[in-house]
Amino acid sequence: MNPTDVAFSSALDQARLIRSGEISPLELTQVYLDRIAQHNDRLGAYITVAAERAISTAKEQTEQWHQGDRSTLPPFFGVPMPIKDLAPVAGLPCMRGLAALRDRVAEYTPAHIQAIEGAGFNLLGKTSTSELGSMPFTEPMGLPTARNPWNLDYTPGGSSGGAAAAVAAGLAPLAHGSDGGGSVRGPAGCCGLVGFKPSRGRISQAPEGEHLMGLATPGPLARTVQDAAALLDVMSGYVVGDPYWLPNPEISFLEQLDHELPPLNIAVATEIPNWPIHPDCQAGVQHTAKHLEQLGHHLGVGCPDFSGLEAPF
Template sequence: MTDLHYLTATEMARLLHAREISAVELLQAHLDRIEQVNPRVNAIVTLDAEHAMDIARALDSVTPAGPLHGLPIAHKDLVDTAGIRTTYGSPAFADNVPERDDLIVQRLKAAGAITIGKTNTPEYGTGSHTVNEVFGATRNPYDLSRSAGGSSGGAAAALASGMIPLADGSDMGGSLRNPASFCNVVGLRPTPGRVPSISDKAAWYTLAVPGPMARTVDDLMLMLQAVSGFHPGSPYAITEPFAPEPREGVEHLRVAWSPDLGGLPVDPRTAAVTATAPQVFEELGARVEQVDLDLSGAEDAFRIYRAWYYALAFPDLEILGPNTRWNAERGREVSGADLARAEQLRTAVYQRMNAFWDRYDVLLAPVSQVPPFPVDEPYVREINGVAMPDYLAWMRSAYWISVLHAPAASVPAGFTGEGLPVGVQIVGRPFADARVLRAARAFEQATGYGYRRPAL
């Protein structure tokens, strides 16, 4: 069987459960692929091949049970993995080896997945470009001179280049959606609480969520079912596990289309690709309407809450790199009055969108305002002649959506003339994760963009 590493995770799982392939065989195919392409892409930064092979042999000696039985997976280097180096992208933790697995790792292992290592991330996941002082930059598999996005850039690049079939990511301001868009894979920022996480510092903080990443929507749903469900360590965990909608297709679905999320500058190359998405939905039988979206207040609400969180999470400025330190310093400036204003602004946005969701089932919009940018640039400084005031501003199209407490998927939408991937963002009302993924699956299958592989 050729290109075993590029089968879908769903097909891999079927073959494993039917014993048509072994976990050892599948793992070796991925280890070979990692050896072949990772030196150029730099997506997987810690590899635990020997231990992973031991687990694969053990799984081959038992009857396949869990839904992810024998599937290799690598975890974002922000996620604690027992016995495997976890650096958080920081020189201060370059040799850190946790004693326990984070909850998402526990659930993936319980479902039968095999941990093979860690994927690259910027320091503490700060920023939408994956580069740090410990491991350097992750490169885009479709153009090695370009960024893979961030902060789950290592995960997205590893998926796109066939090093792993599934990956976990996390998303505060687009850290999961942006790299999925840049690398032509799929990612879901779920409704907060859909994939619970446990925090000993900010248990009620809902802007940052863990989520699944994959090459197809079916694979995404396979993983989501394994990691969702209630856990008492999260005060807002959703009780029931994720289940896909029984209905397929998008016929009669009410689709809102916003090319700029209410006036944001969008690179013409990105705009040209994402503008094709509404017609796809119309041809599939959906009712599409272009809307003037009002997300006023999302900017300040996001920045205040983000800054407050960084001040809480990173009290020691001396060990921080410039991006993380800048966020923590802004957090120290946040007052009680600022937090009150942020809560008022976020509440107002939520209630406006609550009325919006009575009229529409999903919202289409760009994931990122630009296509993948040069890997040696720290961030995007200008879009369509509009200067970006800081390294956060170019990701407004993603982080304004983060404020909504809503599920949002990034799905491949096509390529620029240079061959750079562009994703479209499909957003739904809070808790409507299954509706979002139903729409994403219909779009994916109608277009097939996600099946185009990089020429590595």
């Protein structure tokens, strides 16, 4: 595989390539660092590139890969990925989209990111976000603007805009994001990715407790449903002291993709009162609805009246 094909392959495929010996963790990490060096100045996807840390980890993983039993390695051993800069990672800057915090270095790593590292992922750096994750675009004052890889004149969305831009441009196979009012789902829509906001209590926020009464939660961004489900499996889990939590599913989210769904009742709306909707987006929804109907699901029509929620949100 050439470097571009490797960069745009799924994280699950990359993990298999490493286990089979077709590529080493160091070689894979270098593929992404080279692409970041080539493209990030235009895209603004990464606010911090942890190249030395990533290379050091990749060298350790490659040595372990040569010496150990590969069947005992964690599932994503050697696969690189970034963390959204709303979440701290010990030893790396954590600006949360604020230029005033440019020199602030995090002193701890949250439980769900420890789980990401425990699964074998190698952290490439931190991706750009809007100020405190508060905007549906990623243009923090005093810091680089994140741009959409499909068209640099457009936004990748927000607040996980840097994460979405990185995945869509092949600067990462998948990415950590977070979502309160659409901060994973919006960038996924803008960049043609899979973005998923988990339910409150699915992913621990320890040691920080909770965010906005659980409205905000970490979530995955990926190019495939399989990768998004696998990353959700990695991040999920209760930590003692969490204010609320969900029981673990009987089977993993990734395994559930192999189970046939019963017919579902799905509401379909191509219009939202008082919101302009682009015809291309409406056509996309209609195409998806037709496909769902062909799969045997039952479609309903209409959109709830959200007008009473706008002001309090």
